[in-house]
Amino acid sequence: xxxxxxxxxxxxxxxxxxxxASAALSPAGTWDGxxxxxxxxPSLFRIRLDSAQGSWQGSVVFGSDTVAVASVTRARDSIVLxxxxxxQNGILRGRLSADGRQFExxxxxxxxxxxxxxxxxxxxxxxxxxxxxxxxxxxxLATSLPDVPAAVPHTDPDSARLITSDIQLxxxxxxxxxxxxxxxxxxREYLDRxxxxxxDFIRGRILSAEDLAAMVRDxxxxxxxxxxxxxxxARATSAIRAAFRRLKAIYPAAVFPDVxxxxxxxxxxxxxSNHGLLIGAxxxxxxxxxxxxxxxxxxxxxQHYASPTLLEHAFLEGSADFLGEMISGAQINNSAxxxxxxxEHILWQEFKAHFADTTFFPWMYGKPPDGRxxxxxxxxxxxxxxxxxxxxxxxxxxxxxIIGGGEGRVRQLLEASGYDP
Numbered sequence: 001x002x003x004x005x006x007x008x009x010x011x012x013x014x015x016x017x018x019x020x021a022s023a024a025l026s027p028a029g030t031w032d033g034x035x036x037x038x039x040x041x042p043s044l045f046r047i048r049l050d051s052a053q054g055s056w057q058g059s060v061v062f063g064s065d066t067v068a069v070a071s072v073t074r075a076r077d078s079i080v081l082x083x084x085x086x087x088q089n090g091i092l093r094g095r096l097s098a099d100g101r102q103f104e105x106x107x108x109x110x111x112x113x114x115x116x117x118x119x120x121x122x123x124x125x126x127x128x129x130x131x132x133x134x135x136x137x138x139x140x141l142a143t144s145l146p147d148v149p150a151a152v153p154h155t156d157p158d159s160a161r162l163i164t165s166d167i168q169l170x171x172x173x174x175x176x177x178x179x180x181x182x183x184x185x186x187x188r189e190y191l192d193r194x195x196x197x198x199x200d201f202i203r204g205r206i207l208s209a210e211d212l213a214a215m216v217r218d219x220x221x222x223x224x225x226x227x228x229x230x231x232x233x234a235r236a237t238s239a240i241r242a243a244f245r246r247l248k249a250i251y252p253a254a255v256f257p258d259v260x261x262x263x264x265x266x267x268x269x270x271x272x273s274n275h276g277l278l279i280g281a282x283x284x285x286x287x288x289x290x291x292x293x294x295x296x297x298x299x300x301x302x303q304h305y306a307s308p309t310l311l312e313h314a315f316l317e318g319s320a321d322f323l324g325e326m327i328s329g330a331q332i333n334n335s336a337x338x339x340x341x342x343x344e345h346i347l348w349q350e351f352k353a354h355f356a357d358t359t360f361f362p363w364m365y366g367k368p369p370d371g372r373x374x375x376x377x378x379x380x381x382x383x384x385x386x387x388x389x390x391x392x393x394x395x396x397x398x399x400x401x402i403i404g405g406g407e408g409r410v411r412q413l414l415e416a417s418g419y420d421p
């Protein structure tokens with residue numbers, strides 16, 4: 001036998017042994033790792049896999065949320081974890097390393113989102129998670145800032161303050177920070193010195209100085225492109241004041257909180273807290289857009305009914321669009337409205353089957369996988385509120401009922417509206 005043939009047989013044998021060893025490695029047990037999305041800070045997660053019952057099962061822990069995996073598929077070293085609708089039908093598609101120490105791949109349908117994981121307590125896991133642990137520490141610091149007692153809203157629409165000082169703090173911090181110290185400058189000069197509006201916006205939006213710094217580094221040009229709108233907020237003041245007065249005219253019980261214009265991470269145009277209205281100013285390139293989002297959040301500030309089901313929550317959001325448009329002349333969900341009007345019957349037929357759902361995706365709060373625009377649930381709620389208002393002879397009562405969600409009985413309000421396209 002020639003040396004060339006002998007060498008080939010040895011290599012073939014070694015390859016077979018390696019393949020068998022790889023196939024024998026089990027992914028069962030726990031994996032600690034990080035998700036990496038360009039422009040965002042890495043986030044920790046934990047995977048648990050088990051095949052004791054004869055088929056693969058598992059769960060994924062994101063922060064304090066544990067999501068049961070809908071299905072696990074394994075083919076040799078390839079593993080696919082499919083998450084349920086509650087987790088937006090995400091997919092972790094990965095592969096075990098040849099030595100079985102690492103599990104890595106990509107997260108779908110995210111664009112360029114990858115993950116890496118290893119066994120807890122190993123050097124590999126420590127290396128993967130070091131940066132994410134620093135981010136977690138930054139988040140803990142951000143959320144531990146002292147709280148401020150809730151503010152008493154004004155009954156006079158002209159007494160509410162429009163506060164823009166946080167925007168200058170943000171730009172001062174970004175302008176002075178060396179490239180390798182952006183997070184510390186944002187913590188010290190923006191989050192620590194910011195208004196109560198900034199502190200309220202940290203939760204669920206800014207998250208931490210590390211998270212904000214990662215976004216600024218990745219999308220600096222986009223931040224710079226909206227800076228002119230920040231300078232021109234004063235141009236929107238009169239329109240915002242006029243919207244406040246219109247609400248007082250159609251709903252005398254209205255109260256008017258202070259409005260804080262802050263800078264976040266391109267993930268929220270606005271929200272409300274018990275201190276006032278919080279507007280994510282970086283979301284708007286034109287100051288003319290501010291009256292619509294402020295008006296939408298102002299309506300939310302008046303609403304105080306529970307909305308745990310899809311029908312109730314769609315009405316909560318859609319009615320804020322409807323009344324916000326009534327007082328400002330514009331609304332915030334034009335793409336959903338245009339698509340909804342063109343496909344209203346089929347959307348309603350689909351939506352009716354999900355009234356009692358307690359998860360809102362894909363109708364709200366995420367990009368639907370079928371290419372439809374975001375937040376079509378807002379459109380449905382808008383149209384129910386509009387139908388009710390149009391049908392009621394007493395418009396003052398209609399406004400009260402819409403803001404109160406029919407005293408929390410949205411289904412009865414829907415029946416009274418006659419809405420059924």
